[in-house]
Amino acid sequence: MDWWQKFISLKSTEEVELKRKKLVFYMLSYLCSLIILYFANQQSGDNSAVKVTLNVLGIFFIINAVLSHFHQRFKVSVILCSIGISILVLYLAYSGGNQNTGLYWILPFPIVYFVFFGYFNGLIGNILVYFALMALLFNPGILEATYRSVEISRFLASYLVAMILCLIAEYFRFQSYVELTMLNFNKQKQANTDALTKLPNRRFIDNILLESATINPEKYFPMTVVITDIDHFKKVNDTYGHDTGDLALVHIANLLKENCRGSDIVSRIGGEEFLLIFPQTGISIGLSICEKLRQLIEQNTITRENQPITLTASFGVSQALTLFDFEQAKKQADILMYDAKKAGRNQICGG
Ligand SMILES: Nc1nc2c(ncn2[C@@H]2O[C@H](COP(=O)(O)OP(=O)(O)OP(=O)(O)O)[C@@H](O)[C@H]2O)c(=O)[nH]1
Numbered sequence: 001m002d003w004w005q006k007f008i009s010l011k012s013t014e015e016v017e018l019k020r021k022k023l024v025f026y027m028l029s030y031l032c033s034l035i036i037l038y039f040a041n042q043q044s045g046d047n048s049a050v051k052v053t054l055n056v057l058g059i060f061f062i063i064n065a066v067l068s069h070f071h072q073r074f075k076v077s078v079i080l081c082s083i084g085i086s087i088l089v090l091y092l093a094y095s096g097g098n099q100n101t102g103l104y105w106i107l108p109f110p111i112v113y114f115v116f117f118g119y120f121n122g123l124i125g126n127i128l129v130y131f132a133l134m135a136l137l138f139n140p141g142i143l144e145a146t147y148r149s150v151e152i153s154r155f156l157a158s159y160l161v162a163m164i165l166c167l168i169a170e171y172f173r174f175q176s177y178v179e180l181t182m183l184n185f186n187k188q189k190q191a192n193t194d195a196l197t198k199l200p201n202r203r204f205i206d207n208i209l210l211e212s213a214t215i216n217p218e219k220y221f222p223m224t225v226v227i228t229d230i231d232h233f234k235k236v237n238d239t240y241g242h243d244t245g246d247l248a249l250v251h252i253a254n255l256l257k258e259n260c261r262g263s264d265i266v267s268r269i270g271g272e273e274f275l276l277i278f279p280q281t282g283i284s285i286g287l288s289i290c291e292k293l294r295q296l297i298e299q300n301t302i303t304r305e306n307q308p309i310t311l312t313a314s315f316g317v318s319q320a321l322t323l324f325d326f327e328q329a330k331k332q333a334d335i336l337m338y339d340a341k342k343a344g345r346n347q348i349c350g351g
Contacts (some may be wrong), residue, residue, distance in 0.1 A: 006209050006292035013181040018074075024115050026079060029065035033058040036088070039098070040082035040103075050095055057088050078116050085112055086129055093136050096145025103147070103155040105182060106133075110163045114170040122170060126163045133159070196246060200267040205275060209265065213323055222321045224286025225329040226276035227337040228256075228293070231312045231345040232273040244304050248311055251302045259296055260289070275330070283319040283351065290315045290348050298346060315351025 040054030061084055068077035089109055092102035113129070114122035136143060137152045147155075192204035200209075201233060213220045230236075231251060237245035256266045256274060265277040276293075278286050294315060301308035316337030320329035336349040343349065 007204075013184050017177065021078075021116070025068070025074075025081065026065055028112060028115075031063045031192060033061035033065075036061070039332075050097055053091055053095070054088075057091075060084050082113065082116055082125065085109055085347060086125075086132075089129055090132055090136065093133055094143055094145065096143075096147070100147065101143050102145060103151065106155070107158055107162055110159065110165045114166045119167055119170040119174055123163075123167055126166075130156075130159060130163065137293055169194060194268040197250055197268050199253050199257065199274075200265060202267070202269045204276075205265075205267055205269065205277075209277070210323075210326070213326070217323055219275075221323065222280065222282055222319060223326075224276075224278040224281045224283055224289075225318050225320055225326070225328075225333045226278070226286065226290055226350075227269075227316045227330070227333040228274045228276060228290075228313045229337055229341070230272040231314055231341070236309065236311070240304055240309065244302075244309070247304075248302055248309070251300070252297060252311065252313065253294055255300055256293060259293060275333075281288055283317065286319065287317055287348060287350055290350070294346065294348060312346035314345050315348040315350070316340060317348060 036054050036058035040051050040058060050240040061081060064077055064080050068074060071077075089106050094102075096102045097105060104199070109129075110126050113125035116122065117125055134156065135158070137147065140146070167220055178227055192200055193210060195202040231250070233245065233248070236248055249268075252272075253266070253268060253274070256276065260266055260276065260278070263279055265275075265279075267275045267277075269275045276290075278289060281289075294313060297311055297313045301310050304310070315329045316333040316335065316339065317333040318329040318336060333350070340347050
């Protein structure tokens with residue numbers, strides 16, 4: 001699995017999308033219920049059944065929206081609201097509302113199902129309501145209202161057109177949401193990846209990793225923190241050229257990555273400097289992993305023009321028991337790495 005996938009969160013775009021849905025839900029709930037209550041009490045004439053039903057539904061939409069501010073189950077509120085809307089739509093068709101104008105007031109509703117449920121589930125919801133309306137309207141015997149057949153066919157055709165237009169709009173809105181999400185994902189990935197070795201970079205450590213460790217410290221601590229630096233790397237560049245230097249960096253990066261666990265973090269934080277993090281690992285195990293890595297680097301030469309080039313690296317190993325120790329552990333590992341250099345390179349200092 002790509003290292004990034006464990007950390008990538010589409011959280012930011014998903015949160016924006018959820019915020020949009022919530023705002024639409026609240027606006028629709030409060031605005032529609034006010035309109036419904038206005039019609040219930042000012043425009044429903046003498047029809048007391050219409051008055052009562054509209055008042056009940058209007059109050060239901062308000063209570064449902066208010067309650068949703070206090071619990072975490074937003075989806076439940078949306079489903080309840082949609083059930084209320086379906087009842088309202090069918091009741092308007094059945095009763096004719098005030099002076100048989102009910103059908104006109106149904107036409108704005110197809111969009112609500114798409115806004116709440118997306119293009120696919122919204123379409124299913126709309127089709128169900130459409131068939132229920134057809135079943136009602138083509139059975140005049142069960143209706144309280146009386147409609148001319150031309151009125152019914154015009155209404156059903158307009159509902160269908162409204163449904164198709166909303167479907168097109170919602171489908172392409174969703175596609176652009178997916179594209180923007182991927183764009184955001186790729187930009188985040190790019191910003192947190194070292195271009196040469198494809199390892200996580202310093203920005204990743206300072207932002208994303210620390211955020212993850214703050215949220216789930218038990219996943220990380222106690223941790224071993226390692227700084228490793230390739231020895232005499234300048235000589236590699238000077239002797240074989242910058243391209244070979246790059247090749248050597250990629251080689252070491254792959255070697256470190258392939259020989260650490262999936263949960264370990266291997267990052268490139270400077271020119272020829274790598275920061276390794278071994279989560280939930282005590283210092284003694286950390287030291288033995290580093291010894292294995294040190295030997296692997298020494299043994300796995302790279303070849304240039306059929307000539308083997310031996311690389312070695314120096315390691316500074318420290319540990320962080322909690323998040324508060326992390327920065328200090330990094331500094332300590334850096335100091336220890338320089339101690340390893342001073343002591344002759346190709347060795348590990350730590351404890
Ligand atoms: N090819 C290549 N070289 C790099 C890159 N980043 C840094 N370097 C080189 O890495 C070298 C690091 O040299 P020094 O800091 O003197 O360290 P060193 O030669 O490894 O010596 P010690 O660390 O003391 O063993 C410099 O020559 C940098 O130009 C890179 O992305 N590609």
